[in-house]
Amino acid sequence: MKIIAISNNKGGVGKTTSTVNIAAALQILGKKVLVIDMDHQAQSTYHLGVQSNKLKRSIYDVLKGELPYGDIMIDRNGMHLLPASPDLKGLEFLPIPAKEFLLRDALADLDDYDYTLIDCPPSLGVLTLNALTFAQEIYVPLQVQFLPFHGMYNLFEAAEMVKKRLNKSIEITGIIATMYNANKTINREVLEETKKRLPGKLFETLIRENVSLQEAPSWGKTIFEYKPDSSGAIDYMELTKEILVRSA
Ligand SMILES: Nc1ncnc2c1ncn2[C@@H]1O[C@H](COP(=O)(O)OP(=O)(O)O)[C@@H](O)[C@H]1O
Ligand SMILES: [Mg+2]
Incomplete structure (x- = not known):
């Protein structure tokens, strides 16, 4: 089982x-x-067609130890989802010791999946630390329209810290170039710079800018359900084949 x-x-x-x-x-x-x-x-809960504000129970209840994960699992045509809800933000303020281990402990007997993907919030707070403590690998999406290295170094530092203190096996193993536009010089510059500074990490497949990728979430559909012929669908399929080779 791969946990990313x-x-x-x-x-x-x-x-x-x-x-x-x-x-x-x-x-x-x-x-x-x-x-x-x-x-x-x-x-991502929303993107997969689940109205999170209507959920009575979410990963928050599992992290707090109040429910087994099986009780909140959603089966979406065979893909499984442990959904989030807005109250998840409150985890930060709960008086629980060693909070970074809540996800790992709650999912200790998870073994049924080839791939577990964890969508993280845009911060390095306790929710992300839980994800990095449980995962084996980190993939970093990189919007290639800006020079974003400063932010990325914070993540690399955080990953090092987690490796030292919480999870020896965690590694940043992949960088995904997103919102790529071949007509913009900055995109090519960012790609070159990434290859130079972080050799071997960048996936070869570039995820091009594609409006269908923006539209799909409001329909609660994946890109393959929404527009299987779009460049977004083609790129994510190509990337995923590369992931299978890399993680074999
Ligand atoms: N390749 C792409 N082309 C065009 N729009 C994209 C692409 N990837 C993501 N987006 C859009 O950019 C916004 C941010 O993407 P999202 O995946 O939500 O980022 P994050 O989870 O890092 O905050 C969303 O509106 C999404 O639909
Ligand atoms: Mg997001």
Whole structure:
């Protein structure tokens, strides 16, 4: 079983889009997939067609130890989802010791999945720390329209800290270039710079800018359900095949 956290402390870089659509592509390719939404904004829950504000129970109740994860699991045509809800934000303020281990402890007997993908919030707070403590690998979506390295170094530092103190096996193993536009010089510059500074991390497949990827969430559909012929669908399928090779 592979457990991958999709993380970047910057918002709007494509974490949720990547989590949902890589999960969908993995499922199409015959893998058993679980998505865990660790963002209190519950965007991947929403993207997968679940109204998080109507949920009575979410991953929050599991983290607090009040429910087994099986009680909140949603089966979405074979893809499984542990949904988030807005109250997840409150985890930060609960007087629980060693809070970074809540996810790992709650899911200790999880073994049924080929791939577990965790969508992280845009911060390095306790929710992300829970994801990085449980995961084996981190994929970082990188919006190639800006020079975003400063933010990324914070994530690299956080990953080092987690490795030292919480989870020896965690590694940043992949960088996903998102919202790529070949006509913009800055995009190519960011790609070159990433390859130079972080050799071997960048996936070869570039996720192009694609409006269908923006539209799909409001329909509660993955890109493969919404517009299977779009460049977004083609790119995420290509990327996922690369992931299968890399993580084999
Ligand atoms: N390749 C893409 N092309 C165009 N829009 C994209 C692409 N990837 C993501 N988006 C849009 O950009 C916004 C931020 O993406 P999202 O995945 O929610 O980022 P994050 O989870 O990192 O905050 C969303 O509106 C999303 O639909
Ligand atoms: Mg998100």
